[in-house]
Amino acid sequence: MFDFIISKYNYWIYIVLMMIGFYGMIGKKNLIKKVIGMNIFQTAIILFFISTAAKRGGTLPIIEHGHGHEMQAIEAASYVNPLPHVLMLTAIVVMVSTLGVALAIVIAIYKRYNTLEEEEILKHKI
């Protein structure tokens, strides 16, 4: 059991981080804390994807002096999988934009209500 946790510790960290982020988004009442929770949640997903790419003993997926040697055989097992990294580059861009939009909306809310506590804002509205 303990070995099971230790040997896959990165996935456990991903699950714990994701739950922390999830709690922040759902449970917290302060809007900035919600944004922070969202960021943790998204970072956990990045960790998950990167974990899937890792290999024990794998090296950078760059073929040295590969140019001009099209027939060169490549042993895929000795390179880490580059695709999840590339996906996460795109996902990071998406997540940064989400964070930007979220912060812009938070600023708009603060300008209108002068508070970031959800309950106080709801009192304002009624």
Added chain:
Amino acid sequence: MSLQSPALAVVIPLICAFLTLLFGWWRKGLCYPTTLVALSLSTLASLDTLRVVITTGTIRYHLGNWDPPWGIEYVVDHLNAFVLAIISCITFVVAVYSKKSVEQELPDKIIFFYTIYLLLVTGLLGIIVTGDMFNLYVFLEIASLAAYALIAIGENGAPLASFRYLIMGTIGACFYLLGVGYLYIATGSLNMADLSQLLPGIYHSKVIIVAFIFFLVGIGLKMALFPLHAWLPDAYTYAPSTVSALIAPTMTKVGAYVMIRIFFTVFKPYFSVELIPVTTILSWIAAFAMIAGSIFAIAQSDLKRMLSYSVVAQIGYIALGIGLANRAGLTGAVLHILNEVFTKGCLFSVAGAIVYKMGIRDIYQFRHLYRKMPFTMGAFVMGAFSMIGIPPTLGFFSKLYLILGSIDARQWVFVAVILISSILNVIYFFKVVETAYFEPRDLATKKEKEILKVYPHNGGGREEIAMDEVPLSMLIPILIMGAGILLLGIFSIKIISTVIQFAIPSGI
């Protein structure tokens, strides 16, 4: 042109979004024409795609000439092409409608409004045409981010509503992304066609089931499936009227399309129907959505909020069609997507027109509205008829197919639920129609008598309400959508026989 049309439909709005921003800095008045040109070209490309698909079959478009499964490909079959055509048509019609309403409600944000409008359309059309799971996530987020921004510029409650939508939408998108990750671990592929080949061998793996559940919850959040709908009513109510008219017919319906795609193309029907009973669960959720959405809608007095709850109920119809997972049910679901797109576009546009002209949204203040705005209210009645399902409007045929599907599946409960939900629709739509059209004669005369008593010199005549319609640029799109509901209903058999019957995934 024909060869490139699936890509052009997506790329034209994307490029024109930046052109709109540039032109807008030079001259504000250029934003609207640029948007119209972009969307009309995009609509033409979509219709051309539909024509090609009908004549020659599925189009596979390899972006950058990279062969799948390594490169991203756009795969357009009958289902895609159909949804692509209707979504691009409705965004164009709403864009025509937007001019006056935006000038009145957001006078200093016209440039950004049209830029984000085009980005939203890019995202929506991209979700529809793509054949790659991760590409779909990126387009989903483009569309969602544009939607958050557009909703946030609305009236008082809008930023908070938009923020809640953002939190829920991000959870949905992240769950979708996790599902993609799980599928990638298990198969090493992101291409939908490739995945559907690779997956059947490992259907019993727990990773695949977890991935499927992530997809179900993620897409369910994006399409506002009943227990996950909490973000929707506030967001659609407080958004500017044009934005409601744009987002309400499109976003959730594109989500429904993604659900059909994942349930029946990426995963084979064998998995989602027989191996894990997810379609059965979905049908029951949908049944609750139809009843609960309608009951919530009855309780509202704000027209836009009422229509928002109606969206929740109608998403239930589409989800029921997906959950039934038989030919008639899925035909009903696809037809109901068409119905929802046109009807909700029409109804939210009418709500926007009433706000534009009168500044009111409370249903109980709509008295005499039919004399003031006869054409607009005529379109509203047409939309209401379609929501209720009165022949020969489109809503009748989609509900007919859903009922046929339920009978085929021997699920008599769902037949009853569809009928009950239709009756509930009658209640909340006729509340509006009654206030706007049928004046309470007795009350009016009583009041008039009182007035006559106090002012006997008044002459006793009722006050004449002159016709005061919205400008033509708003009226014509509304009438087109209103007429579209009727015409598409009359020709629905033809639509089914040319497109929808081929759109039903194989194996059903």
